[in-house]
Amino acid sequence: MTPSIDTKRRLLCGALAGLPLVGLPGAAFAQAGAPLKISHQFPGSTGNDGDFRDRLCRLFAAEVEKRSGGALKFSVYPGSSLMKTNAQFSALRRGALDLSFFPISYAGGEVQELNIALMPGLVTSYEQGYAWHTGAIGKALNDLLFDKGAVPISWVWEAGSIASRTRPVILPADVKGMKIRGGSREVDLMLKAAGSAVVTLPSNELYAAVQTGAVDSAITSSTSLLSFRLEEVSKHLTTGRGKSFWFMAVPLLMSRAVFEKLPKDQQALIMTVGAEVQKYGLEAVKADDVALAAAYQKAGAKTYDLDAGAVDKWRAIARDSAWKDYAAKSANCARLLQMAEKVVA
Known part of the structure; x- marks a missing residue:
């Protein structure tokens, strides 16, 4: 049986615990290559101004780059400027796109189970939405996405x-x-x-x-x-x-094919920073309400x-x-x- 992404997160974060990430020499990571591409459909931002969803992607990218000593770099493409919105999930699955901040209900035509991520009346508060991720439904969704070729890095719910x-x-x-x-x-x-x-x-x-x-x-x-x-x-x-x-679930997803090519310490770093920016996303979306x-x-x-x-x-x-x-x-x-x-x- 394929291990759940929750299990992978625990294993990866456990491996990470003994590593001094901040200021870690680049030699401990894979050699830096071309920047990983993060695509999304939302408007761009500048600094602390603009759409928080673009800011979340940029915060994630900056933090991972800093903690990896520059071994991991990212380019963020807002407004579907890299590829059309509905093409992003399929591209992730094929390894043709590295990361996407993506409303997964948009992929319901490709994976019909994902329509549950914008099911009216099913989630009625932020607390309930985020409670999914510690329950059976969250584990099942993580496993489904992983099996379909996408690794959930961070979750955001939008009212x-x-x-x-x-x-x-x-x-x-x-x-x-x-x-x-x-x-x-x-x-x-x-x-x-x-x-x-x-x-x-x-x-x-x-x-x-x-x-x-x-x-x-x-x-x-x-x-x-x-x-x-x-x-x-x-x-x-x-x-x-x-x-x-x-309520709509919008995770930051990474291509499984791309993720699994990274060294374990880089995988762990990505998962850790993803968990950290999830809190930022919740605070930002409530502020926007x-x-x-x-x-x-x-x-x-x-x-x-x-x-x-x-x-x-x-x-x-x-x-x-x-x-x-x-x-x-x-x-x-x-x-x-x-x-x-x-x-x-």
């Missing part, structure tokens, strides 16, 4: 917020007849079941779609809403800062928060639509869903 140009979206009844962008096939199934007309388009096209009325409301992460400045064309915001029915609400209030929009009762109503619709559809895909999908349901909010 979804809802920007609307017409009326607020709080309860399922609010979306009836509304043109809305959900962000995943599974979210779309839930929205259709609630009576909305679903519009499918990438997040970087949301501004024009909302501005022209092609879309009435859009659900995406708080960080994306900040980056794409939808407060300029929206009158209402339902935030994800307390609870949400929309708060900053998003402030930006909308400043622009004159009204802001709202979801309570447990509202989330329960969304979950009930999701269970009978998106969850049911996912579980019917395969025995393994049904097994993963059962595992995830055991991680309570």
Whole structure:
């Protein structure tokens, strides 16, 4: 049986414990070659300003380079500037891309089990999302990704917020007849079941779609809403800062083929720094939830928060639509869903 990536992380970190990483001479690592490429779809950043997802990748790269004494170097390519977003997971699996900060639900067409990473109503708080990684569902996802050729280095969960140009979206009844962008096939199934007309388009096209009325409301992460400045064309915001029915897992992934070619001490260093920047990611995404609400209030929009009762109503619709559809895909999908349901909010 292939060892789980959790097991590998423990073994690697154990091996790392006796090594004086900071200032370690480069001779202890593999000879430095071409920089490892990190690709992602999100906007670039400068210093402490800009999209935190790009900053997380750059922080990871800088820290690994420093601790390896320069033996490991990285180049970060934001905004899908290296390759198209949907091509990244396949490229990782083939070893044609080194690392990607990637919403793994995007790979659901290639590995259908990964659709669980943006399953509406399944994760309703950050605490619940991060609890996956110490439970059976987290171990199963890590093993699945590893078997498919990708090594999870760091995990980030992002809450979804809802920007609307017409009326607020709080309860399922609010979306009836509304043109809305959900962000995943599974979210779309839930929205259709609630009576909305679903519009499918990438997040970087949301501004024009909302501005022209092609879309009435859009659900995406708080960080994306900040980056794409939808407060300029929206009158209402339902935030994800307390609870949400929309949580998306976005791990920093490394090609298994690339990872396994590295010496054990370099593998250990990468896993250790990945665990460290995970905390940075959680703090940054929570800060963006708060900053998003402030930006909308400043622009004159009204802001709202979801309570447990509202989330329960969304979950009930999701269970009978998106969850049911996912579980019917395969025995393994049904097994993963059962595992995830055991991680309570």
